[in-house]
Amino acid sequence: MSAEINTKYDPVAVEDKWYDFWNKNGFFHSEPDSRPAYSIVIPPPNVTGVLHMGHMLNNTIQDVLVRRARMKGFNAVWVPGTDHASIATEAKVVNYLKEQGIDKKVLTREEFLKHAWEWKEKYGGIILKQLRKLGASCDWERTKFTMDPDMSEAVIDVFVDLYNKGKIYRGVRMVNWDPKALTAVSDEEVIYKELQSKLYYVRYRIEGEDNEYITIATTRPETILGDTAICMHPDDERYAKYKGKRAIVPLVNRSIPLIYDEYVEREFGTGALKITPAHDINDYNLGIKHHLETINIFNDNGTLSEKAQFLVGMDRFEAREAIIPMLEKAGNLVKIEDYVNKVGFSERTNEVIEPKLSMQWFCKMGELAKPALDAVMNGDINFYPEKFKNTYAHWMENIKDWCISRQLWWGHRIPAYYLPNREFVVAHNADEALNIARQKYPELSLTINDLQQDEDVMDTWFSSWLWPLSVFDGIRNPDNEEIKYYYPTSALITAPDIIFFWVARMIMAGMEWRGRIPFKDVYFTGTVRDKLHRKMSKQLGNSPDPIMLMEKYGADGVRFGMLLSSPAGNDLLFDESLCEQGRNFSNKLWNAFRLVKGWEIDATIEQPLHTATAVKWMQNRINEVLAEVEENFKRYRLSETLMSIYKLIWDDFCSCFLEVVKPAYQKPIDGKTYKEIVDVFEKLMTILHPFMPFITEELWHSLRERSEKETIMLVAMPEIADTDQKLLDEFANARKVIEQVRRVRNEKNIAQKHALRLNVYADQESCKPEFDAVIAKLCNIENIEYKGNCDVDGASFIENNVQYSVPLTGFVDAAEEIKKLESDLKYAEGFLQNVLKKLSNERFVNSAPQQVVEMERKKQSDAEEKIRIIKEQLSKLK
C-alpha cells in the first residue's frame, strides 16, 4: 500500500513549486471588472527591512483574508510595496558610505541621493522577496515604493493643496531634536523610558547679597549655562522675600530675574525651578509668558556651543559629568540625590531627544481630525478589537500640529522656493514656483536661478498617509477607474503602535482628498513576544528567523502556528512548538491523502450502511463548521476559525470519518464511497486553503486529475447549507457510545482485534441500525443486541439515559464496577439536588422564563431516571 509515497510530508519542494505556478499564471493579479472588489493595501515595510516575526503575523493574516475573498467570488487585490523610511534609510546609507570610506559631509545632496538610490536598488526590498516564501498572494505587478515618481507627485500635490488651504505653515517652535540624525522628529517618534539618574541641588547667589542663596534641583546641570531665570510659586512663603530681586547663574555669573508662576510644584525638590527656555518645552513656554531671554547653548549634534562659555565642544552627557566638580569648586553644589525620571529617546536612532528651537514646517490638524474622528466613532470604520476606539478618540480629541519637516536628504523635498527677498512660494515644481513668484513680485524680474528650494524633506508618514489613495493614483487622478473600483479598501491589518502615526492619518487623508474612509475594517494585531512575554528583539536574540522557521516547518506550518494563538489585539506568545503543531497537521493531511490514495476501487461493491451514515454525517459536519467559519470571519476571529477547521479535519475527518469508511485490510472500497470521500477531502482542502495554501493546493491536485491551469486558489468557497441537526445529534451520541466502549477496552486491556458484543437495554424499536453499524465498525463489535432488562455479566455504562453493557465474562471485577457506579450515583444525586433546590424555590418557578423552568424539570426527570438505572444495576451486582 502506497509504499512509494513517503510517510513524511516534505513542504520545501512543494511550496516553491506552487508559488511559481500561481505567480506565473497571474492568479494574484487583479484588474477592475464586474465582480465586487476586495482590496487590501500592505502596510509598507521599510525598504531597508528584513522579514521578522511581526511581519509574518501581519502578512499571514492579510493573505488569509485575500485568499478567502478570492474564493468567495470577490475580485481581490493585495497591493504590495515598500516605504522609503527617510531616517532609517538615510542612516543606513550613511553607515554604508562610511564603511566605504565616504563621509556624507563631503557629498552634495545630489551625490548623496545617487548613492542612496543605488543602495536602494541593490539592497532594498529584500522583504518583498521573503514574503513570497510565506505564500503571500500579493499582486506583484502593482508593487509600489513611496518614492516612485507617481507616488512622489501625489505627496507634492497634497503638500501644495494643504498649503493653499492654509493648513501648512512654517515657524520657529520647540521641536524634538535628534542630535544623532540631526533632524527634528514628531512627537509620536519620541519614546519615553525610565532611567536611573541623579537630581542635583545647586544654589544660586542672590544678587547684591553676600550670603543669600536660592537652591534649585535639576537633572540637567549642564543646562545651567543657559539659564535665564529662576521660577518659584507665587504663594510660596519661603521665597516671598526675594520678590523683585535677581540671582547670579553659577560659573557664568549672569544676572537673571526671579519670576513667580503657578506652574511650579512647591513640593518638588526645593520648590525653585531653574529656567532654560532654549532646552525645555516647559521652560520655553514660561519664557514666552515672562519674556525671558533664550540662550541656546547646544550645537545641533548635542555638543556645547560658544554660547555656553564653558566646556565648549563637549558632548552634553560628558558636560553633565564635567560641570559637577566645577560647581562644587565654585561652592554652588549643595547635594546629589538618586532619582528616577523619564527621558525621551528618538524612535529611529535611540538617541536622547534634545528639545530645540528651530524653524520647521507644520501641518494644522484640528480640522483634518474632525471627520476622521467621526468616521470611527459612528461606526463607518470598525476597529478590531474595539477597545482601540478609545485610544483613537483620545488622541484625535487632543491632537496637536504635526511637525512634518525633517533635516534629511532622503525623502520628498519640501516644495517651497525661497526668493532673494526672503519670501517663499509653494508650488509643484520650480517652473510653477517661478510663475507664481513673478506674478507676486513682478518688480524682482526673477529667473529660475533666483529660486532656492527648501533643503528639508518631509516626514515619511507624510507620504504613507496617502498610501491607500496613492497606490491607485487617487490623488493625481481622482476619477480613474482603479481608485473608483478598489477604494475604499476592505480591511487594514496593522499593529496598534502605529495607530497615530499611520492609521489615524490615513483616515484623515481619505476624508480630506476623497471625502470617504480609506478602509472599512481595521484589524490590530498583537505584538509577537517570546514565551517569557518579552518583545522580540535583536539584542535579546529571542527572535527566530522566519525564513529558517519556514525551511524547518514549511510555510504552511509556520502560518498555522502564527494564526492558531493570535486573537486580534492579543499578544502572540510565540513558541516554535506552535509551528511544530502546524507541521504535524500538514503531515496528518498528507497521510490522510496517502490512505485514500492507496485504496483499490471496486465498482461492483455496494456501499455499506455504516459508510453511508458517515458520509451523510461528514457532509453535515462540514456545513456546520462552514457556518461557524463564516461567523468567525465576520468578527475577524481567525484563531477560532482555524481551530474549528483543524478539529473538523483531525477529529472528525481523520479520526472518525476515515476510520468508519476505511475498507477492511487489503479489501477494495466501493466506487460510490470513494467518490464521496474525494469530494469531502476536496471540500476540506478548499476550506483550509486560505490558511495553508501550499499543502491544500498540492493535495487538491493529487486527489483528482487536473488540467494544467487549474488551481484551488480560484475554486469557489463552499456555500453554507442547512444542517440536519437530528443526524448530528444522533451521530454525536453514537460517538459517545464508541468512546465508552473504547474506555472499557482500555480499562480491561482488551485488544482491538478481539471482537466484542454490546447489549443495549432498550426496546428493539428504538434501534437505529445506521448508527449501530458505525459503532460496530469503530469498536469491532460483532453483535449489538437489544434486551429489555439489564444484566450483570459485563462492563456497563449509561449514555443519554440508555444503559449499555459489554459482556465480558471473566474480565469484570464486581467490586470495581460497584465502586464506579457508586461514584456515578453520587454525582447524579448531587446534580439532582441542585436541580431540586431550584425547582423548590417558588420565586424561581414564578419569575424565571417558562423555558428555563421546563429545562430544569427535564434535568430533574433525566437525573431521576439515571439514578434509577444506576441503583437497579447496583442492586443486581450486590
Next chain:
RNA sequence: GGGAGCUUAGCUCAGUUGGUUUAGAGCAUCUGCCUUACAAGCAGAGGGUCAUAGGUUCGACUCCUAUAGCUCCCACCA
C-alpha cells in the same frame, strides 16, 4: 498624574444581551498501544470553589462596588 483593558485547568485562550444537564478548547501531563495512513501517530483519562471581598437577583464566570496584581496608551514635575 489621566485613561483603557486584563485576572477562567500547568501554559495560551473561548465563554455572545445573566438561565443550554453543578464551566469549554488547543497545547502540555498521565495511562495503554510500533492496530495493515500517520509514533510528526492511535485510544483513553485526570485537571478549574472562574483573582479576592461584598452587593444586586429566584439565579452571577457573566451586572454593580471595593481591594490586590498585571498589561498597554496618553501626559512628561525640574
